[in-house]
Amino acid sequence: MLADTIALVTGANKGLGLATARQLAERGLTVLLGSRDADRGAQAAATLATDGIKVRPVRIDVTDDASVRQAAELIEREHGRLDVLVNNAGVLRRKAPTEVTADDLRPEFETNVFGVVRVVHAMLPLLRRSKAARIVNVSSDSAVFAKATEDGSMFARSHDSFAYSATKAAVNMLTVKYANAFADDPELAHIKVNAVTPGYVATDLNGFKGARSTDEGARAAVYWATVGDDGGTGGFYDESGRMPW
Numbered sequence: 001m002l003a004d005t006i007a008l009v010t011g012a013n014k015g016l017g018l019a020t021a022r023q024l025a026e027r028g029l030t031v032l033l034g035s036r037d038a039d040r041g042a043q044a045a046a047t048l049a050t051d052g053i054k055v056r057p058v059r060i061d062v063t064d065d066a067s068v069r070q071a072a073e074l075i076e077r078e079h080g081r082l083d084v085l086v087n088n089a090g091v092l093r094r095k096a097p098t099e100v101t102a103d104d105l106r107p108e109f110e111t112n113v114f115g116v117v118r119v120v121h122a123m124l125p126l127l128r129r130s131k132a133a134r135i136v137n138v139s140s141d142s143a144v145f146a147k148a149t150e151d152g153s154m155f156a157r158s159h160d161s162f163a164y165s166a167t168k169a170a171v172n173m174l175t176v177k178y179a180n181a182f183a184d185d186p187e188l189a190h191i192k193v194n195a196v197t198p199g200y201v202a203t204d205l206n207g208f209k210g211a212r213s214t215d216e217g218a219r220a221a222v223y224w225a226t227v228g229d230d231g232g233t234g235g236f237y238d239e240s241g242r243m244p245w
Helices: 015-026 038-050 065-078 102-128 162-183 219-225
Strands: 006-009 030-035 056-059 084-087 134-138 192-196 236-238
Touching: 006 015, 006 065, 015 030, 015 038, 015 084, 015 219, 030 038, 038 056, 056 065, 065 102, 084 102, 084 219, 102 134, 102 162, 134 162, 134 219, 162 192, 192 219, 219 236
Parallel strands: 006 030, 006 084, 030 056, 084 134, 134 192, 192 236
Antiparallel strands: none
16 A cells, blocks of 8 residues: 555755665655755655665755645646645744844744645645545644743753744644544545644754654654554644653
8 A cells, every 4th residue: 555655744954854765765655855945855865765765856846836826736646636645845044032023033933834835725626536635734842832932841941932833823723623524524534634743853943952762753643644444533642652741
């Protein structure tokens, strides 16, 4: 089954997305490595090829309607459907809450929230054609209210991730709303959608200060991207299991 599974990972030319694309390809999926920059996507695919891992680079800028539409058209022409969508593309811009303006919020919401909706909307006709479609939205521990309200915790004191945490909390709610809507529609009930957190992974988003590797961080996304029909939908998970909201 996995060998005939078509998967798209956004923001996959580096970091967590690249690790996710690698692990899915290692499991035998046909992986489309999404990248905003075509050259960087091609370079990432070439790097994987040196390890014997074959992926197809696809240009997709989740903030641009035309780019997303063109990616969907390419997938339709070449594959006719999409089985797995991993919404991994994300940005983090640090700024103190006391200095943040409404305009400061827009770039992160455009990528992290509106980008998810833009890509899901464009890919939904292709996901409809899959027998067992999966959507995975990459969220964050920083979206967890219990952690953000825990006195003295890293998440309670990471003030400069003001916008990022808000976007990931929005992603979690979008995940639940999509899951509920799909479950109530007989034509979409085969689509499972879940949110995952990679944990504190060392990537350029945090200056490579995270304690976890990208390979470790990708595990939850890969699991839910390939989960069987008995898997849940509308949940929020790390690699160990369900996360609190």
